[in-house]
Amino acid sequence: MDRHRDSLARIADRVPLRAWAPDTIDLPWGDPAFSERMLLEHLSQEHELASRRLTTIAAQTDRLVEWMGAAPREGVSPSVLDVTCGPGLFAQAFAGHGFSVTGVDISPAAIRAAAEITAGLPCRFIHADIRDVVLPTASFDAGVYLYGQAEVPAPDELDAILRRIRAALKPGAALALELRVASAVPRTMSTGWHTGVDGLFGSGTQLVLSERGWDAQARATVERHHVLDVESGELTIFGGTARALERDDWAAILTGAGFPAVEFHEAWDGLVFDDSTNWQVAIGR
Ligand SMILES: C[S@@+](CC[C@H](N)C(=O)[O-])C[C@H]1O[C@@H](n2cnc3c(N)ncnc32)[C@H](O)[C@@H]1O
Incomplete structure (x- = not known):
């Protein structure tokens, strides 16, 4: 029971939630075992977490093609760069609109699934971290x-990512960022717990103690989950940070990274899915 006691002591001694602290930077998307477990969530048609349902993605892609103004023209197939593409569900949908697609993702399981799902379509995938991926210059018609x-990286990191994307796009090409509406993000502290077997955070029986808070200085919501393996007493911590900024802030961020013309679309223009009213899309050029 020593291990259980040590783990409980670590939980009791935890530091307050803070944005981009070592245990709240982001989920371990690139970890092979975590990525396999997360892939099941991506592909589930029971909910719209990790990736949305295929019907939602098809409708979202219709709107993105229209808003970005990059539809195919007489035998010319436009190209789209999908940053953090997951298991290629948007790639498949964009290919259906006549696009060739390059997807980048850090998850090995998602990249494997993306290649399988889009087999035979003009899609390719790069298994890389968007923070240091090398992309071709002035190559894509849209992103x-x-x-x-885009809410997840710290400010300097996001600026570098957006500049890297800007350099990979052709001049004047549009980038679509899907962002949470700031007012939809809770700013009060909340806690909760559940038990489960073989869940997203690991195998075996687990006790998951979750907390969410608001870091006012970073203007970010921060989550942390202490996951206790009930049998062994081993403790694993998962966390993440997401900024909740106003439209003017996002417009300034995009402008600063080389996309000076920014327009917003609210709630996917009336598309209905689980939490559609919490989202907006910024199109920067
Ligand atoms: C919420 S999922 C969305 C996936 C996809 N865009 C979709 O809607 O189906 C987030 C994705 O971002 C990827 N990701 C997170 N951080 C990343 C990074 N630094 N570089 C590349 N991919 C990353 C994850 O592996 C995951 O596939």
């Missing part, structure tokens, strides 16, 4: 960075 992933 997408979806599901709030």
Whole structure:
């Protein structure tokens, strides 16, 4: 029971939630075992976490093609860069619109699934961290960075990522960022717990103690999960940070990274999915 006691002591001694602290930077998307478990969530049609349902993605892609103004023209197949592409569900949908797609993702399981799902389509995938991936210059007709992933990096990191994307796009090409509406992000502390067997955070029976808070200085919501393996007493910590900024802030961030013309689309223009009203899309050029 020593291990259980040590783990409980670590939980009791935890530091307050803070944005981008060592245990709240992001989920371990690139970890092979975690990525296999997360892939099941991506592909589930029971919920819209990790990736949305295929019907939602098809409808979102219709709108993105229209908003980015990069539809195919007479025999010319435009190219789209999908940053943090997951298991290629958007790649498949964009290919259906006549696009060739390059996806980048850090998850080995997602990249493997993406190649399988888009077999025979003009899609290729790069298994890399968007923070240091090398991309071709002035190559893509459009870019997408979806599901709030631009909220995750710290400010300097995000600026570098957006500049890297800007350099990979052709001049004037559009980048679509899908972002949470700031007012939809809770700013009060909340805690919760559950038990489960073989879940997202590991195998075996687990006790998961979750907390979420607001880092006012970073203007970010921070989550942390202490996951106790009930049998062995081993403790694993998962966490993440996501900024909740106003439209003007996002416009300034995009402008600073080389996309001076920014327009916003609210709630996917009336598309209905689980939490569609919590989202907006910024199109920067
Ligand atoms: C919420 S999922 C969204 C996936 C996809 N855009 C979709 O909507 O189906 C976030 C994705 O970002 C990827 N990701 C997270 N951090 C990354 C990084 N630093 N570099 C590349 N990919 C990353 C994860 O592996 C995961 O596939």
